[in-house]
């Protein structure tokens with residue numbers, strides 16, 4: 001993704017958050033005439049569609065997907081990670097509040113032969129999904145956009161089946177970073193997400209750092225308590 005596109009990405013996502021006043025669908029729509037409502041959103045969605053393969057592969061590998069898994073990708077954008085994951089699991093549901101990203105995700109998915117990806121409009125704070133229907137929930141470069149991470153994590157826990165795994169993935173940034181280096185989370189903010197995941201009720205919560213292509217990403221992972229999942233290592 002280019003720096004300009006990254007900036008557009010950040011702006012567009014924050015615009016989506018800015019317009020989130022309720023959990024209704026219209027609350028996520030860009031307002032007519034807004035400077036980022038047209039070309040910038042489209043450019044952003046396209047750049048995300050073609051610049052995120054390494055992170056998508058990294059997260060898919062970390063999740064150790066099997067053909068039994070149902071993945072929910074919260075803040076899926078144009079759906080890169082959803083499509084990568086769909087080759088290895090039963091089903092993927094991508095959720096995003098941004099209509100431009102949703103449209104592109106659906107178009108790109110329609111070009112594929114497999115029919116196991118569903119793209120739905122919604123936000124982390126009010127996932128339009130039933131209780132305990134997913135085995136994996138992940139959010140890639142999305143948590144730092146959420147208006148209410150506590151609500152988002154509680155929703156992630158709700159839609160996971162007992163033993164299900166969560167992966168919260170963010171690019172690491174330096175505190176004081178500016179411009180296009182300011183996207184992502186600082187070390188301290190990642191620790192905050194880890195604490196919020198524990199408070200939400202996840203178990204075996206831990207933090208890792210991975211290099212994915214040119215990016216260094218922090219991953220906070222954990223499990224919904226209950227049945228024996230695969231994320232059973234003790235808390236670090």
Ligand SMILES: C[S@@+](CC[C@H](N)C(=O)[O-])C[C@H]1O[C@@H](n2cnc3c(N)ncnc32)[C@H](O)[C@@H]1O
Pocket residue numbers: 009010013016017048049052074075076077078079080081095096097098101122123124125139140141142145146147
């Ligand atoms: C930087 S993009 C990342 C997209 C995708 N996960 C990827 O890695 O290519 C951030 C995404 O988070 C979405 N987003 C913003 N606020 C959100 C919220 N409250 N709930 C879910 N997604 C949100 C944006 O619409 C945008 O598609």
